[in-house]
Amino acid sequence: MSDSRAAVVVSDAGLAQRLGLPLGDAAEAELVLRREGDRLVLGGDPRRFGAPLAVDFVAGRVAHRRRFGGGRGQLIARACGLTGGVTPSVIDATAGLGRDAFVLASLGAEVLMIERVAAIAALLDDGLARALAAPDTAAMAARLHLAHGDATRELAALVAASGVAPQVVHLDPMFPHRAKSALVKKEMRLFRVLAGDDDDAPRLLEAALDVASHRVVVKRPRQAPPIAGPPPRHVLEGKTSRYDLYVHRSLKG
Numbered sequence: 001m002s003d004s005r006a007a008v009v010v011s012d013a014g015l016a017q018r019l020g021l022p023l024g025d026a027a028e029a030e031l032v033l034r035r036e037g038d039r040l041v042l043g044g045d046p047r048r049f050g051a052p053l054a055v056d057f058v059a060g061r062v063a064h065r066r067r068f069g070g071g072r073g074q075l076i077a078r079a080c081g082l083t084g085g086v087t088p089s090v091i092d093a094t095a096g097l098g099r100d101a102f103v104l105a106s107l108g109a110e111v112l113m114i115e116r117v118a119a120i121a122a123l124l125d126d127g128l129a130r131a132l133a134a135p136d137t138a139a140m141a142a143r144l145h146l147a148h149g150d151a152t153r154e155l156a157a158l159v160a161a162s163g164v165a166p167q168v169v170h171l172d173p174m175f176p177h178r179a180k181s182a183l184v185k186k187e188m189r190l191f192r193v194l195a196g197d198d199d200d201a202p203r204l205l206e207a208a209l210d211v212a213s214h215r216v217v218v219k220r221p222r223q224a225p226p227i228a229g230p231p232p233r234h235v236l237e238g239k240t241s242r243y244d245l246y247v248h249r250s251l252k253g
């Protein structure tokens with residue numbers, strides 16, 4: 001954090017109590033979680049953080065990707081083993097704004113999203129509720145499940161409570177890379193205030209390798225080293241990112 005204020009406060013008393021976050025306004029924190037129209041948004045000084053963030057599975061960037069995104073040819077689909085007639089269930093243990101989870105659910109996978117930052121989990125919960133209520137996204141949203149918790153410390157318990165089989169565990173921890181566009185830079189800044197640098201990624205990888213029945217996949221910036229730990233068995237390279245694959249067992253058997 002860059003100043004002495006709280007990282008995040010909530011402007012609505014009921015919501016603050018439900019999330020266990022402090023009640024307050026923009027003068028008291030770098031970021032405020034508040035209702036705007038039909039949605040929950042998280043934002044701060046727009047010069048620093050850009051436009052407020054919301055999770056929107058119905059319209060905007062992710063919806064465009066659902067319609068025109070390249071289906072099972074996409075790198076994430078190949079990495080997670082959604083090839084041919086195979087559709088494994090996936091634990092996305094670093095859910096963030098749910099964009100990757102959304103792609104996988106759009107392609108038919110049952111997905112458990114795990115997010116440890118309460119304010120981000122609240123955005124996901126809100127986006128999921130709106131997706132369940134919209135005819136275009138209701139079926140996809142019914143395959144998306146959400147757990148608020150820390151996957152490094154309690155992955156097995158969160159997975160067991162969800163009932164989603166951990167055939168594939170997908171990880172996309174924060175990495176201090178240089179973002180190209182100003183928009184992405186501002187969004188990353190906001191994430192960093194809340195989520196830090198995910199320095200425990202090596203322990204998260206260990207937990208994922210313990211829990212996954214078939215495969216662990218880790219999204220990395222293309223030039224970044226693998227997460228410290230056992231070396232990946234396969235690597236899938238994309239234009240800007242890469243997937244490191246740790247395979248226990250074939251998904252086809």
Ligand SMILES: C[S@@+](CC[C@H](N)C(=O)[O-])C[C@H]1O[C@@H](n2cnc3c(N)ncnc32)[C@H](O)[C@@H]1O
Pocket residue numbers: 093094095096097098099100101114115116117120149150151152153172173174175195198204
């Ligand atoms: C780079 S973002 C992921 C973006 C995501 N793949 C998407 O498509 O929107 C990383 C997120 O993972 C969360 N995270 C990191 N380590 C975690 C852990 N051990 N348990 C739960 N969430 C974690 C962070 O709080 C952050 O929101």
